[in-house]
Amino acid sequence: MSDRSAFTTPLAAKTLLVLGLGNLGSYALAMLIRRPTGPRLVVAGRDGDAVTKRANLSRLTAAQLGFHRTFGTAVIDLTDVTATTTARTLADLRPDIVFTTASKQAWWVVNSLPEPLREELSQAQFGPWLPMHLAPLLQLMQAVRMSGIDTTVVNAAFPDASHPALAGAGLAPLVGIGNVANPLPALRHAAADLLTEPVDNVSVRLVTAHYASTRLPRLGHSGGAPYALSVMVGDKDVTASLDTAQIAARSAEDHTRHGGPLGGMLTAASAVTVLDSLLGEEQRLVHTPGPLGLPGGYPVLACERGVTLALPEGMSEQAARRINEEGLAHDGIARIESDGTVRFTDHHHQVMREVIGYDCPVLPLSDVLDRADELGRRFAELRRGLG
Incomplete structure (x- = not known):
């Protein structure tokens, strides 16, 4: 803001x-x-x-x-x-x-x-x-x-x-910060391995939402959610010569790591790259979720003056947004209206209703605080019920 x-x-x-x-x-x-x-x-x-x-x-x-x-x-x-x-x-x-x-x-x-x-x-x-x-x-x-x-x-x-x-x-x-940025180091190393190039000479750009970004480094695939990955060697785009699915698979196989709370170390590093960029005069390429109020995650150029999208070559903002909106649907978010109202997919909200008694198919911004209190209370009750 x-x-x-x-x-x-x-x-x-x-x-x-x-x-x-x-x-x-x-x-x-x-x-x-x-x-x-x-x-x-x-x-x-x-x-x-x-x-x-x-x-x-x-x-x-x-x-x-x-x-x-x-x-x-x-x-x-x-x-x-x-x-x-x-x-x-x-x-x-x-x-x-x-x-x-x-x-x-x-x-x-x-x-x-x-x-x-x-x-x-x-x-x-x-x-x-x-x-x-x-x-x-x-x-x-x-x-x-x-x-x-x-x-x-x-x-x-x-x-x-x-x-x-x-x-x-x-x-x-x-x-x-985080999410779309977290798979990048492993993807970059995997691409460099396949290209037999020094990793410092290889860069990647990734467009995807939370669902895929959490699965790529663990499973080596996106779990069915869409994503777009481009690879550069120096200033040359070499994506067409590569199998990006193979890059994803090798990123998990050859660069496996801890997730969970310990994995917060990597998320923190992604945060520091963004903060460094926003504190500096020169634009730097970083990856961020939710830039400029957009859904999902994108590569951007960032500096103290702000951010601009830096999408893979030939990709429009509309196409990138569509990838991310479809990705959010895999996470249970059917769509987000222009006024901020969030509509959840039927299946995902029904799981919440059946398991913890939380029934929220639609979330207007005006209800957020009350819904957060209710959700926290119902989850606490669930845990207490476990003895």
Whole structure:
């Protein structure tokens, strides 16, 4: 959410606010603070004491390695539904970038359920859990608007769907992180292996939504969801000479890795590439979900002036959007209306209704906070019922 015109501000004079120090935020902070120079860092969360201790752990770990950075702290509680306190804090801090990882429930929590319940509930996919990620983001974006500051918001909470849901109200963050970016290192290495080229000479561009991006690195295929992958060697597009399905398969076979909470390390690295780009003067190619309020994930050129799409050669924005909308349907999101209303597919919402008693076929923006509370309550009841 920024309309900045061309300008150049020294990096040390910029402020980066990291909101949320859970798994992902902590990994990202550890990377950001382990540098000799950079923007002023401010870390924030609901519990000031916990934030200070977690941030100090990253700071002292960096100091052990010879990087001595300081940071500021702030208390920001997004459950303040009026958003006035958050707005005042933002107005006081005036961050150039707000990087938020806030969510009411981490994506991997459902995976902690015992079998066969986990398998049963996993059939709902990720889409119906949208309120848990959208609610804190909605509250933050309302506070940003209320604060009157000009800042760039970078969001980690299901940007593929949360950003287009907020776009109609003019509340979408500029970009997201993770998802489409996470398969890229393995895909790039696999392409370089097949081409027998140094990996530094190979680049890839990927268009796809969350569903495929989580399956490509684990399964070596997209699970039936569409995606578009292009490969460059230097400045030459060599995609036509390659079998992209083979690249995907080899990325999982030869570059297998941990997922789950530990995999947050890779997501944090993708976040840092986006943040670095948005803090710099020169455009860099990065991959982001939900750029400019669009559904799904895309390659973009990013710098402090903003972002522009950098799609594979010959691909239109309409075609890229169609790939991503079809991908979101695999996750249970049938469509997102221009006013932000989210309509879920019948099958996926029925799984939620039957397994945890949560019946939400349609989610207007006005219902997001209440639906998030209900969903959290019903999931908690499910877990308590397990003894």
